[in-house]
Structure formats: structure tokens, C-alpha cells
Amino acid sequence: MEQWDRSERRRGTLWIVYGLMSLLLIGYLASLIIRSPDQSSQLLDGWLVAVFELVASAACIARGITARSGRAVALTMGVALLMWSLGDVALTVESQGGATPPTPSVADAFYLAFYPLAYVAVVLFLRGQVRKLAIHSWLDGAVAGAGASAVCAAFAFSQVVTLTGGDTAAAATNLAYPIADLLLLSLVVGGSTLMNGRRKAPWILITTGIAINVVGDTANLFQTSFGATHTGVIFNA
Numbered sequence: 001m002e003q004w005d006r007s008e009r010r011r012g013t014l015w016i017v018y019g020l021m022s023l024l025l026i027g028y029l030a031s032l033i034i035r036s037p038d039q040s041s042q043l044l045d046g047w048l049v050a051v052f053e054l055v056a057s058a059a060c061i062a063r064g065i066t067a068r069s070g071r072a073v074a075l076t077m078g079v080a081l082l083m084w085s086l087g088d089v090a091l092t093v094e095s096q097g098g099a100t101p102p103t104p105s106v107a108d109a110f111y112l113a114f115y116p117l118a119y120v121a122v123v124l125f126l127r128g129q130v131r132k133l134a135i136h137s138w139l140d141g142a143v144a145g146a147g148a149s150a151v152c153a154a155f156a157f158s159q160v161v162t163l164t165g166g167d168t169a170a171a172a173t174n175l176a177y178p179i180a181d182l183l184l185l186s187l188v189v190g191g192s193t194l195m196n197g198r199r200k201a202p203w204i205l206i207t208t209g210i211a212i213n214v215v216g217d218t219a220n221l222f223q224t225s226f227g228a229t230h231t232g233v234i235f236n237a
Contacts, residue, residue: 010066017059024052029234037233045237046092053085073125080117087111104173112173115180119187122206126191129199174221181214 031044057078064074087110094101101107188210192203212235219232 010062014059014063017055021052021056021059028052028237032234032237037230042092042095046088046095049237050085050088050092053081053088057082057085070125070128073121073128076117076124077121080114080121083110083113083117087114103170108173112176112180115184118184122184122187122191125202126194129195177217177221178214181210181217185210185214 028044028049060074060078060081062078064071064076064078067074087107090105090110091101091107094105094107185207188203188207192200192207195203216232216236219229220236
């Protein structure tokens with residue numbers, strides 16, 4: 001009974017944290033809409049965003065530590081989110097005083113470390129929910145993944161090569177983001193088609209988050225050549 005009470009208190013604390021973070025996220029989104037693309041604050045858009053992400057990473061990792069089931073998924077995704085958070089910390093440090101970080105940078109190393117960990121977390125999540133699948137279900141997933149790949153390719157790849165002219169390391173780093181986003185989105189879209197009923201809800205949420213990340217990364221890549229747009233800055237943030 002005492003162990004159950006502790007578990008319930010931990011779960012309640014996490015929900016309070018999630019609620020406060022949701023309010024902060026809504027407030028930050030409102031500030032992005034109000035501000036123009038050229039208005040930025042290193043405190044708000046750099047340090048406070050990084051702290052927000054670190055708290056989210058810690059909450060995910062804490063869920064993995066306290067959970068009785070799905071522990072590996074939460075821990076792996078939590079570490080993946082931590083890598084992205086540390087990337088934002090590194091980018092904020094590298095941008096001190098209005099400096100422009102090199103490409104590749106320490107921040108890129110952390111950002112790119114997010115993807116393989118996220119792939120593993122998604123696969124573990126999929127294996128935990130899917131036991132026996134008919135052949136047509138796997139085909140549905142493959143078709144959905146291929147469709148997502150085609151959309152991303154049409155949206156981003158046609159101009160990425162043009163924008164990444166320069167040294168080989170910079171070009172490879174810039175291309176790594178849309179490619180990694182494409183693979184992750186394809187994996188999640190394919191997995192979501194294999195779910196039904198209530199099991200589909202988490203996959204819709206994950207797909208939405210990754211799709212936003214795809215648009216944000218693409219906007220971040222293009223704004224160096226075409227200039228920042230209001231919509232692009234919002235999605236990237």
C-alpha cells in the first residue's frame with residue numbers, strides 16, 4: 001500500500017510538471033506570434049528554452065525509472081531528448097555575444113545524437129505494442145512510410161543540395177538533418193498505421209511532434225539563404 005502511494009505521488013508530481021510546462025509552452029508560442037522574426041532574446045530563446053527542454057528530458061527519464069512497464073522506451077527517449085537539450089545549451093553558449101557558430105559545431109554533435117536514440121525508442125515502443133500482425137498490416141506501414149518519404153523529398157530535398165554548397169563537412173552536416181528527419185518521420189508514420197483504437201493516440205502525438213520538427217529543421221536550413229520568415233521561426237522554435 002505504501003509503495004502504491006509513493007507511485008501515485010510521483011505520478012501526480014509528473015502531471016503537475018507537465019501542466020506547468022504546457023502553460024509555459026503556450027506562453028512562449030504567444031510571444032513568438034507577437035514578436036517579429038528579427039526580434040530574439042538569448043535569455044528567452046536560448047537559456048530558458050534549454051532549461052525547459054532539460055526539465056522535459058528529466059521528466060521522461062524519471063518516468064522510465066519509476067515505470068513498471070515501458071521502462072526502456074521512456075529511458076531511451078529521455079536520453080534522446082537530453083541530447084537535443086544539450087545541443088541547445090551548446091548552441092546558446094556558442095552564440096554568446098552574437099557570434100555565429102561554425103558548421104559542424106559541438107551543438108550539431110548533440111543534435112544528431114538525438115536521432116539514433118529516437119529510432120531505438122520508436123522501435124522499442126512499436127515492438128511493445130505490436131505482437132502479431134498480418135502481412136497486409138506491414139504493407140500498409142511500408143506504403144505510409146514511403147508516402148511520407150516522398151512528401152519530405154518533394155518539400156526539402158530539391159533545394160537542400162543548392163543551399164549546402166561549400167565545404168564538405170558543412171554540406172554533410174546540413175544534409176544530415178533533413179535525412180534524419182525523413183527517416184524518423186517515415187518510421188513513425190509507418191508504425192502509426194499498424195495501430196488502431198486507443199493505441200493509435202500516442203502515435204498521432206509522436207507523428208505530430210516529429211512533423212513539426214521536420215518543418216522547423218527545414219525552415220532553419222533555408223532561412224540562412226532566403227531569410228527568416230515568421231512561420232519558419234515559430235516552427236523552428
